[in-house]
Amino acid sequence: MTKNKVILDFIDQYAKLMTPDNIVWIDGSEEQKQRLTEEAASTGEIIKLNEKLLPGCVYHRTAVNDVARVEHRTFICSRTKDGAGPTNNWMEPQEAYKMLDKIAEKAMTGRTMYIIPYSMGKVGSPFAKYGIELTDSIYVVLNMMIMTRVGTDVLDAIGKKGEFVKGVHSKVQLDLENRYICHFPEDNMIYSLNSGYGGNVLLGKKCFALRIASYQAWKQNWLAEHMLILGIEKPNGEIKYITGAFPSACGKTNLAMLIPPETYTKKGYKVTTVGDDIAWIRPGKDGRLYAINPENGFFGVAPGTNMKSNPNALASTRKNTIFTNVVYVPKTGTVWWEGLDKNPPTDAEDWKGNKWYGGMTDADGNIIKGANPNSRFTSPAINCPSISPEFENPEGVPISAIIFGGRRAKAAPLVYEAYNWQHGVFVGSIMASETTAAATGAVGVVRHDPMAMLPFCGYNMADYFAHWLAMGKKLSNPPKIFNVNWFRLDDNGNFIWPGFGDNMRVLDWILQRCEDVVDAVDTPIGYMPKPDDINLEGLDFTKDQLVSILDCDKDTWKQEAQEIENFYTTKFGDTLPKELYEELAALKKRLV
């Protein structure tokens, strides 16, 4: 397949260590995909679904102890501890290689090693970067064939460019105690052992496109971000692009694919999807930022996805999709998850493979959920009815606005705008959000998650902030920066803002601000909309409700400022860029 000695030596080194019975190159062809699908179906690794209802779709269950990213077992193995910084786990690289090699020794005996040449970004595009993943999992191969561009043309492209990211993955024994997701940014290397969960093993995604790429971006003057990219087409045909950073399982896929409310569609507004999770962003010659989505598919959270919340995502899952850890209905060869519809199956298997039916309860009368809360669909981007015509544009799309958003029951208002780039970096750096099921650990705990990159920044986050600040200085026409919060709760624990498609009403205000056609209220935290400037037409939502979430309660924000100070000083101390301390001091002053 290739004569590239670096690639061949890499494969040879790990084949000798992990001693697979066979080695198979993945060429990206449909025939090979079919053959592997049949093989995985024959061993039970996947189950083929109803060809008529869900053509080309398959079902997979992970091990019960392996259903989410494992942040406590994820390491940045930079040469120095400072290189990884205070927010990452660190291991000395030589020690890490030694330990990992020991776990990986003979791990593929009796198995096949698959070699996946893949591209993040369209092959040949100026943004594109290449990787080679070695794995012993057909499930990984099939997922990578959806999430990335896989094939022999990648080997040719590496041949020309000479650079690629090495990825080694083995399920080993799926042993939690020896599960490690390790990154070696200075070596362009990822080493992932003892897991089969997507976020830990589809090495093109979080490991490469965020952790390794963020390090590369720092060195090469661009940004690799945990961001969706969407386009808003206006009635006059003009399209404006927005990127948005939200922590995992906070609705990035829903926002990226939103269908505007009728008050907008009837005027001719349309939203198109460029990406739902990752953006690679570069300065253009015109002083603006340009973004691509380096992925080729969606690895979306299934529960809660339905015809109302996200019809585009649901449509994306109707063919050539891999469903993981949802409910399986053997009789019909279909799948189900909580929140899909109000008709759960009566005769099914839950994500663990146990007999299950909708409404089933345990001995204490508690409802047993059929799908894991972090169950997923892996769908080709081209399936998505709202996919942007610019999805494959090798130059990327120009960005008008950047949104940061967390899941906050209180404090953060529906939307506010940063005064300028530096203040915007501060706003991104103080992001906090309640944790979700996308990573193991407690759910619903507020934690600081700067730019939604806490689990994904592949280097020292203080340097990352400095890099953001420096990027802004180079842009003559930077995007405006905003913060949103769709998740405010009332005293009964209900969401106040309707969210989903109605978030368009907030995006509309954001675009109007970018075009300088609407005024705003100056508050201590930034510019907020005048309530009349948020279009509520056709919505059962009162002005009073809106005012209640367009607030900036000084006492709450004084506490917030104290929290931020604790976070800054205890995590970063004097390594944090002074501009951010200045912004904090300015915020405090505005709050007195």
Ligand code: OXD
């Ligand atoms: C994801 C995540 O899967 O952020 O996108 O965990």
Ligand code: MN
């Ligand atoms: Mn994500």
